[in-house]
Amino acid sequence: MKKTIRICMAGFGHVGQRFCRLLQEQAAQLAQNYHCQILLTGVCTRSKGLLLHPDGLDLTQILTSPWQQLPGWRSGNVLDMIACAQADIFLELTTLDIKKGQPATDHIQAAFNHNMHVITANKGPLAWHFQELTRQAQQKQLAFYYETTVMDGAPIFNLAANCLPGDHVCAIRGILNGTSNFVLHRLAAGDTLAEAIRQAQAIELAEADPSMDIDGYDAAAKICALANVLMQANQTPQDVQIEGIRHISAAQLAQAKEDGYCLKPIASATKAADGSVQLRVTPQRIAKDDWLAHIDATSAALELSCQLCGNIAIVQRDPAILQTAYGVYSDMLQVISHHI
Amino acid sequence: MKKTIRICMAGFGHVGQRFCRLLQEQAAQLAQNYHCQILLTGVCTRSKGLLLHPDGLDLTQILTSPWQQLPGWRSGNVLDMIACAQADIFLELTTLDIKKGQPATDHIQAAFNHNMHVITANKGPLAWHFQELTRQAQQKQLAFYYETTVMDGAPIFNLAANCLPGDHVCAIRGILNGTSNFVLHRLAAGDTLAEAIRQAQAIELAEADPSMDIDGYDAAAKICALANVLMQANQTPQDVQIEGIRHISAAQLAQAKEDGYCLKPIASATKAADGSVQLRVTPQRIAKDDWLAHIDATSAALELSCQLCGNIAIVQRDPAILQTAYGVYSDMLQVISHHI
Numbered sequence: 001m002k003k004t005i006r007i008c009m010a011g012f013g014h015v016g017q018r019f020c021r022l023l024q025e026q027a028a029q030l031a032q033n034y035h036c037q038i039l040l041t042g043v044c045t046r047s048k049g050l051l052l053h054p055d056g057l058d059l060t061q062i063l064t065s066p067w068q069q070l071p072g073w074r075s076g077n078v079l080d081m082i083a084c085a086q087a088d089i090f091l092e093l094t095t096l097d098i099k100k101g102q103p104a105t106d107h108i109q110a111a112f113n114h115n116m117h118v119i120t121a122n123k124g125p126l127a128w129h130f131q132e133l134t135r136q137a138q139q140k141q142l143a144f145y146y147e148t149t150v151m152d153g154a155p156i157f158n159l160a161a162n163c164l165p166g167d168h169v170c171a172i173r174g175i176l177n178g179t180s181n182f183v184l185h186r187l188a189a190g191d192t193l194a195e196a197i198r199q200a201q202a203i204e205l206a207e208a209d210p211s212m213d214i215d216g217y218d219a220a221a222k223i224c225a226l227a228n229v230l231m232q233a234n235q236t237p238q239d240v241q242i243e244g245i246r247h248i249s250a251a252q253l254a255q256a257k258e259d260g261y262c263l264k265p266i267a268s269a270t271k272a273a274d275g276s277v278q279l280r281v282t283p284q285r286i287a288k289d290d291w292l293a294h295i296d297a298t299s300a301a302l303e304l305s306c307q308l309c310g311n312i313a314i315v316q317r318d319p320a321i322l323q324t325a326y327g328v329y330s331d332m333l334q335v336i337s338h339h340i
Numbered sequence: 341m342k343k344t345i346r347i348c349m350a351g352f353g354h355v356g357q358r359f360c361r362l363l364q365e366q367a368a369q370l371a372q373n374y375h376c377q378i379l380l381t382g383v384c385t386r387s388k389g390l391l392l393h394p395d396g397l398d399l400t401q402i403l404t405s406p407w408q409q410l411p412g413w414r415s416g417n418v419l420d421m422i423a424c425a426q427a428d429i430f431l432e433l434t435t436l437d438i439k440k441g442q443p444a445t446d447h448i449q450a451a452f453n454h455n456m457h458v459i460t461a462n463k464g465p466l467a468w469h470f471q472e473l474t475r476q477a478q479q480k481q482l483a484f485y486y487e488t489t490v491m492d493g494a495p496i497f498n499l500a501a502n503c504l505p506g507d508h509v510c511a512i513r514g515i516l517n518g519t520s521n522f523v524l525h526r527l528a529a530g531d532t533l534a535e536a537i538r539q540a541q542a543i544e545l546a547e548a549d550p551s552m553d554i555d556g557y558d559a560a561a562k563i564c565a566l567a568n569v570l571m572q573a574n575q576t577p578q579d580v581q582i583e584g585i586r587h588i589s590a591a592q593l594a595q596a597k598e599d600g601y602c603l604k605p606i607a608s609a610t611k612a613a614d615g616s617v618q619l620r621v622t623p624q625r626i627a628k629d630d631w632l633a634h635i636d637a638t639s640a641a642l643e644l645s646c647q648l649c650g651n652i653a654i655v656q657r658d659p660a661i662l663q664t665a666y667g668v669y670s671d672m673l674q675v676i677s678h679h680i
Binding site: 030163296308312316334 | 362366369370373374493494495498499502503504505506507629630631632633634635636639641643648649650651652653654655656657658659660662663666669670673674677
């Protein structure tokens with residue numbers, strides 16, 4: 001017999017829209033392999049308002065029509081939606097607020113209070129309130145998944161949780177911010193900062209205001225999320241030692257090249273002698289014969305130094321929006337397989 | 341209450357010995373986190389004979405003393421051991437026979453017949469008899485794990501099984517044979533083949549007879565195992581188009597370098613237009629600005645092209661014997677967590 005699973009989501013940008021199309025594309029697979037059908041019973045954005053339907057919204061309509069013309073539309077915020085959507089799973093897909101991880105953390109706590117499993121693509125809650133949220137999920141025996149927060153759909157958190165049994169992550173190092181990596185690469189090729197940023201914007205890598213990326217805050221939230229989950233760091237982005245790439249000079253880049261190095265925007269988490277975890281985001285020299293020096297364009301890489309498994313890395317080559325949507329989708333399948 | 345789990349193993353080379361030391365090192369963790377103690381009730385090698393003890397062999401003794409002097413020693417083979425060891429889990433750690441995957445496949449089938457879960461570090465059975473063995477395991481509701489067969493303890497098979505739900509692997513490409521990779525790198529640096537092989541042997545990378553590696557058969561068994569498990573290829577090493585690196589000339593290497601390429605020993609599995617899977621092991625030109633061109637020394641890399649997750653790769657940097665032993669250990673923990 002087919003199970004009906006109700007989901008609701010906050011945010012309906014590129015990721016949310018691609019995720020809805022993925023639900024349509026995968027409906028037959030979901031029925032056949034997971035014996036379920038997914039109903040989207042609520043969706044909400046700050047600008048468009050709120051759509052609710054207990055029998056499931058029409059995905060094609062919400063992707064193509066103005067929401068105010070659709071049945072089930074009303075004004076309201078995400079907390080209103082969570083209170084009314086009667087969903088099994090809440091998807092937090094709003095944009096990152098690096099300063100406090102809000103209002104995403106409030107959304108997630110409200111969803112737990114309404115007995116929903118939670119999937120977040122927003123890394124703020126992990127960077128600011130991971131321990132608290134995990135405790136709350138455990139108390140209510142609810143699932144809390146967040147694969148998409150770092151390197152889109154590439155398995156990082158699920159890999160550590162499911163594929164490294166009995167092991168410990170001792171250190172983390174990665175190239176986690178595509179815009180910084182792209183811009184540094186262009187600077188090394190001779191572009192000015194403004195030109196490099198314009199190019200990153202032209203390929204839809206950088207946003208209109210690229211400062212979150214260029215100044216290291218996005219990578220700081222990511223390494224903080226990683227360290228909190230994989231190394232029990234219990235830190236916040238305020239604890240990350242951050243150096244952006246805005247002030248890298250042509251002379252620095254030329255000198256690095258002459259010495260056989262590339263400059264790469266590296267985020268890292270290492271254990272200090274006293275056992276505390278030190279988080280850094282900073283441009284670093286990587287030797288040209290190291291494969292990490294050749295993670296270019298929009299690709300990303302994350303190395304984990306493990307006590308038993310040694311040094312392993314995940315590389316993601318040129319991800320597109322489908323890969324981000326798949327991160328949310330794969331978390332949803334984990335919830336369906338193990339928690340519903 | 342602590343569970344007692346009985347294991348027996350075929351083969352006691354570097355991997356088996358390091359695995360036994362790992363069991364000793366992790367005994368407290370196993371008790372605390374997995375609520376179990378492990379007893380090795382049987383172990384067998386072709387040269388040393390057979391040791392059996394229903395209450396568990398003394399690991400320190402078998403690591404340090406001549407077996408014939410130990411209680412429980414007798415002559416006999418692996419099938420004798422499987423019949424007598426009364427174990428929950430059988431570990432197949434004998435060396436690869438590339439020609440038929442035997443006698444490892446017979447060992448595994450015997451273990452299934454004695455209702456044991458099976459962990460193999462020997463890739464022959466996957467390359468030659470994967471479907472058959474999987475069917476047998478399913479019929480008897482027994483676990484069958486094989487993480488160590490490709491890239492030691494780095495999660496490949498468990499990653500695909502646990503972290504890519506709802507997705508499909510469309511193509512595989514990797515640098516899977518350390519000796520070939522090392523030798524090609526040395527050839528490019530100007531060494532002769534004999535010199536390069538001697539160096540690979542000096543760092544204990546290549547075996548006394550390096551032909552299995554140099555001529556591509558080891559990588560062929562690996563890509564076949566990968567394709568059988570991840571792409572349902574149902575092929576054998578006989579189906580792999582193999583070109584070793586023995587006949588690579590200095591001129592070829594120099595030309596590649598001049599054109600901006602490295603030669604790398606690439607194993608690949610791709611889907612042909614008719615849906616069949618084509619397996620190849622061959623030296624290929626990889627552009628110097630591609631990160632795969634810089635997987636050197638003993639490191640390995642495997643790229644998976646997935647329908648939804650896109651192009652992701654696992655890189656393993658300079659593995660040691662502990663990483664191989666961890667592959668077996670992590671499979672054992674999967675069996676304990678999910679099947680016992």
